Amino acid sequence: MSGLVAIREAIATRLLSVPEIGRVHGWERPFTTAAGLQQFYGWPADTADAPIRGWCVTLRRFSGSPARTGRGRRITCQWRIIGYLSLQDASASEMTLTGLIDRIAAAFDADPTLGNTVSRSAKGEPPDTLAGIQCRKITVLRLPETPPCHQVWLTLHTQHFA
Numbered sequence: 001m002s003g004l005v006a007i008r009e010a011i012a013t014r015l016l017s018v019p020e021i022g023r024v025h026g027w028e029r030p031f032t033t034a035a036g037l038q039q040f041y042g043w044p045a046d047t048a049d050a051p052i053r054g055w056c057v058t059l060r061r062f063s064g065s066p067a068r069t070g071r072g073r074r075i076t077c078q079w080r081i082i083g084y085l086s087l088q089d090a091s092a093s094e095m096t097l098t099g100l101i102d103r104i105a106a107a108f109d110a111d112p113t114l115g116n117t118v119s120r121s122a123k124g125e126p127p128d129t130l131a132g133i134q135c136r137k138i139t140v141l142r143l144p145e146t147p148p149c150h151q152v153w154l155t156l157h158t159q160h161f162a
Contacts (some may be wrong), residue, residue, distance in 0.1 A: 004077070007158055011057045011079055012112035018103045022053030028082065029056055031135035032075060051086040052149045059080070060155070064162065073162045076123055081133075081154040085114045086147065087140060097138070097150050105133040108156065123157035130157055 012026040022043040029040040041054030062077040081104075085097050108114075109132050112121040122131040134155045141151040 003162075004062070006081075007077065007114065007117050007160065008057055008059065009079070010117040011156065013132070014107055014114060015055055015057070015081065015104065016113065018107050020053075021100065021104075022055065022085075024054065025056040027056060028058040034143055036084060037084070037146060037149070051088070053083050053086065055081055055083045074119075075160050075162050077158045077160075078123075079156045079158065080136075083152040083154065083155065084141065084151075085150045085160075086154075087149050093150060097152060100156070101133075101135060101152065104154065108133050112125070118158040118160045120159050121156055123158065132156070 008026055012024050015021055015024045025040065029036075031037045031040055032057055033043065037052060038050070041052045042050035043053040044050055044056070058080050060078040060080045062075055064073040064075045064155060066073060083097075083100070083161055085093055087093050112132065113119065120131075122129050134157075135152065136155050137151075137153040139151050140148050142148045
């Protein structure tokens with residue numbers, strides 16, 4: 001199995017496999033202004049005043065425990081995937097966001113080992129296992145001088161052996 005950098009890259013690659021996903025960054029891109037939001041999350045990229053549609057991956061926490069199988073230490077990670085999408089009533093953007101979340105979850109369910117980068121995309125043991133993408137929060141982001149946009153926080157737990 002692989003280390004944290006390889007897992008982060010596998011998550012970003014899996015996101016990029018989702019049709020119409022927008023821009024994907026393998027790390028959290030900081031912004032405090034409308035120009036910063038547009039620079040990092042405008043899609044299509046390099047298009048003036050493009051709608052906001054983008055995602056970033058960030059490691060939130062990890063912990064280790066002895067593996068029962070003698071394979072070393074089992075590392076459980078919590079990854080946050082943050083998404084932004086222009087809020088537009090005319091295009092029913094909330095429905096677009098719901099569809100994107102559904103396709104993201106399906107993409108991760110189709111390959112829970114992220115191309116054998118992790119042993120599984122889950123946390124805990126049955127019957128209380130959290131597996132695959134979890135939606136933690138959907139809200140509206142409002143920055144000065146910027147049209148509002150949806151902000152969604154997804155989480156993914158992974159396990160690998162070190």
